[in-house]
Amino acid sequence: MTLTTCHMSVSLDGFVAGPHQTSDDPIGVGGMRLHEWHLGEPLHEADAAARDLLMRPKGAYVMGRNMFGPIRGDWDADWRGWWGDEPPYHAPVFVLTHHRREPIEMAGGTTFHFVTDGFEAAFAQATAAAGEDGVDIAGGASTVRQALAAAVIDELVLDVVPVLLGAGERLFDGLDDPGLEPVEVIHSPNATHIRYRVGAAGGR
């Protein structure tokens, strides 16, 4: 079975990014605190397992423009994402934007495609490209909300990080309940990693 997945690190007060994203603060002010659980060495066993889940290869990705870069409005042709020459995706990445741009082929198999006709179109292109390896919804908050509203996500992993950001991008604002059932929980002092099946009875 080909699953559409999504994996997000979220603060205890519900934010997946802090406020005021800039090139110096890719995830907004304080946002990097949400990712410390998988950036240290050595990792706690539970965090390593969650990181492996985060990094499992997928056939294609859908990503919001703000996750691709801090630029608003027209593209700066020099901007090729946050991740250097070899991004960690190794697959086609479909970036939602209102501004056309030619695809960018990166080292290691990642190609960024820019989709200007909305989430459903980007998801359809990603599905066609992904084949049996499935699509991952990479983020950020707005893109994940669109994917949950479109009921395309089968599995959502949340890393619940015990910090309060107080402001930023909330993951779940304005959504109907998608029907979430926790099926696996692992934890460390740094985060509680909960894997949810999406589309369970009880969503409303």
Next chain:
Amino acid sequence: MTLTTCHMSVSLDGFVAGPHQTSDDPIGVGGMRLHEWHLGEPLHEADAAARDLLMRPKGAYVMGRNMFGPIRGDWDADWRGWWGDEPPYHAPVFVLTHHRREPIEMAGGTTFHFVTDGFEAAFAQATAAAGEDGVDIAGGASTVRQALAAAVIDELVLDVVPVLLGAGERLFDGLDDPGLEPVEVIHSPNATHIRYRVGAAGGR
């Protein structure tokens, strides 16, 4: 060591109560969904363990007025809480209110005291009454926020329930990070129960 505790059931989008509390909806519209994990029979083993944690006897409680009742403004002398003749507290309960009222002695050892001079005064009275059994901050959201801001909570248990309420009372709005460290996690399909030590390094 005498711990001040707090135990709250919270939706995945951060609400501890739905909107529009009335006598028919004590926890607001949809709020009872947050408590189904401990109201069925038989309980899942993890939920039973979390319920035992929720029901462990304490020496005294601090409670917000909205948790005591749906009445706003002056008291209705007939209102004696949501819990019938024998509330589940079996200890003094200090209710925060702007409206004076004489104590109400209930069956089973619960006495409701009404405190009109703020959280710190209520907490001091509860501490004096509790002795070695410690104080529990019973809720709701506003009272818990005041307790976290006053840095009096040692242990916070959250039952993270996999539902979205979309509106209501948020637990964590407008708080500085109190420094939370998860020390125990148990889970069922109904909720993920996380016990946090409060006041860890890293709060800011």
